[in-house]
Amino acid sequence: MPASKNANSTLKSGKKSAEPNYVLVIHGGAGTMIREGSTPEQRAAYRAALSRALKAGYEVLKSGGEAMDAAVEAVSVMEDCPLFNSGHGAVFNVAGKIELETSLMVSKPPASHPAMPSSRRGSSVTLITHTRNPSHLARALYLAPQLAPHPMLSGAAAEATGASLGVLQVDPSYFWTEARWREHRRGLGLPEDPVEYPRPEISDDTNSETTEVASLSDDKTWEPLDLMPTGTVGAVALDIRGCIAAVTSTGGRTNKLVGRVGDTPVMGCGFWAEEWERDSGFVKRTWDRLRGKSKYEGVGVSGTGDGDYYIRRAAASNIARRMQYLGESLNEATQNVIDDLFKEGGMGGVIALDRDGNVALPLNCSGMYRGVIRPDGVPLTAIFFDEQLSEL
Numbered sequence: 001m002p003a004s005k006n007a008n009s010t011l012k013s014g015k016k017s018a019e020p021n022y023v024l025v026i027h028g029g030a031g032t033m034i035r036e037g038s039t040p041e042q043r044a045a046y047r048a049a050l051s052r053a054l055k056a057g058y059e060v061l062k063s064g065g066e067a068m069d070a071a072v073e074a075v076s077v078m079e080d081c082p083l084f085n086s087g088h089g090a091v092f093n094v095a096g097k098i099e100l101e102t103s104l105m106v107s108k109p110p111a112s113h114p115a116m117p118s119s120r121r122g123s124s125v126t127l128i129t130h131t132r133n134p135s136h137l138a139r140a141l142y143l144a145p146q147l148a149p150h151p152m153l154s155g156a157a158a159e160a161t162g163a164s165l166g167v168l169q170v171d172p173s174y175f176w177t178e179a180r181w182r183e184h185r186r187g188l189g190l191p192e193d194p195v196e197y198p199r200p201e202i203s204d205d206t207n208s209e210t211t212e213v214a215s216l217s218d219d220k221t222w223e224p225l226d227l228m229p230t231g232t233v234g235a236v237a238l239d240i241r242g243c244i245a246a247v248t249s250t251g252g253r254t255n256k257l258v259g260r261v262g263d264t265p266v267m268g269c270g271f272w273a274e275e276w277e278r279d280s281g282f283v284k285r286t287w288d289r290l291r292g293k294s295k296y297e298g299v300g301v302s303g304t305g306d307g308d309y310y311i312r313r314a315a316a317s318n319i320a321r322r323m324q325y326l327g328e329s330l331n332e333a334t335q336n337v338i339d340d341l342f343k344e345g346g347m348g349g350v351i352a353l354d355r356d357g358n359v360a361l362p363l364n365c366s367g368m369y370r371g372v373i374r375p376d377g378v379p380l381t382a383i384f385f386d387e388q389l390s391e392l
Helices: 040-062 067-079 134-142 155-164 178-187 208-218 282-290 307-312 315-326 330-344
Strands: 023-031 100-106 122-128 152-154 233-238 244-250 271-277 296-305 348-354 367-373 380-384
Touching: 023 040, 023 067, 023 348, 040 067, 040 233, 040 367, 040 380, 067 100, 067 134, 067 233, 067 244, 100 134, 100 271, 122 134, 122 155, 122 271, 134 155, 134 244, 152 155, 233 296, 233 348, 244 271, 244 296, 271 315, 296 307, 296 315, 296 330, 307 315, 307 330, 315 330, 315 348, 330 348, 348 367
Parallel strands: 023 296, 122 152
Antiparallel strands: 023 233, 023 367, 100 122, 100 244, 233 244, 271 296, 296 348, 367 380
C-alpha cells in the first residue's frame, strides 16, 4: 500500500498568530490492523483510549504547562492501557520476556528548567524490565544531568537511577496480558494452552476506565487489532512557548531477539525534536516579523512501525533535515521519508508537528492509531489508512 496514497497527511493549525497555539498529536502504533477483521467494540475501545490520552496531555497544555509534561502524560495513559504495545500490554521477546524502551526529546530546554544546557535535548532508555511507566523514567533521567549525563542508558542501572528519583518500579508480571502471551506462543509455533505465565494484578490506583479495557484485553476470546505488532506509542506536543517535545515508548517487535534495541531509544531514528533559525533574506524576515511569525522553525517526530528500517534510514532526523536544507514543508518531508521507508521494505508511519502547529500523520500500511487535539479541546482520532480524523 504505497504511502503516496495517504489521504490524511497534514492538518493546518488554523490559529491566528495572536492566539495561544498549543497542539498535541499522538499515535498508538502502526501496522497490520484491518477493518474487516475488527468489531465495532474493538474500534470503539481503541478510539476511547486514544481520546483519554489526548485529554490527559491537553489538560497540561491548556494550563500553560510544558510540552514535555503533556507528551509524557499522553504516553503514560497508553502505557497503562493493555490495548497498546507499551508498558502493560507490551509484546514478548523470543524468550518470553518483556524488554521495554522509551525516549524523550525537546526542541529546546523547557522553560521550567532554565539552567538545562541547550545541548542537552533528550534522554532514552532500553532493555527496561521493571519500570511501570518507561516515559516517566526518560523524563526523570533527562531532568537529572548530574546522575545521568548520557543521552542513552539501558537496563538495571538506568532503572536503579530512576528508582532513586522516585520512578515507580513493578514486578515484571505487571506487564503481562493474555492476548500478547498467546500471540507470542503462537508466533513461535508453540501451544497456547495452558497459560503458564502469572496473571498481573491491577493496582488499586488504576481507574475504572483502564480496568474495563484490561478485562477486555485479558478475555481469551479477544484478539487485538494489530496482530504480531512492531509498533509503538508516541506523542508530540507544542506548548505556548513554542517548545516541541516528542515522547515514544514501546515493547518492540513481537518475538524479537533477547537484547534487541529498536529505533525508539535511538535519537534521530524513531524520534526527534529540534528548532533552528529560518534562513531567509531581509524582506522575508521583515514580512515574517510583521505577521508575528517566529524567526525559528522547528519540528518534533515520533515514529512507529518496523524500527529496524527507521534506524537504517535515520528517519526522524531526516525529516528535519529535509525541512531545513531542502525547504520542504512538514507534509512533503514526512511523506518523502515514509515513501523511502516503503521502498526499502519498511512498514509504518510517523506523527510530526512543526512550530506553527501544523500536523502530519503519513503512513504506508493498513492503519495507525492516531489522534490530534487543539485548544478547542476536541479529541479527533482515526485508526485505518483511509479514515479521516473525527470525533468519537
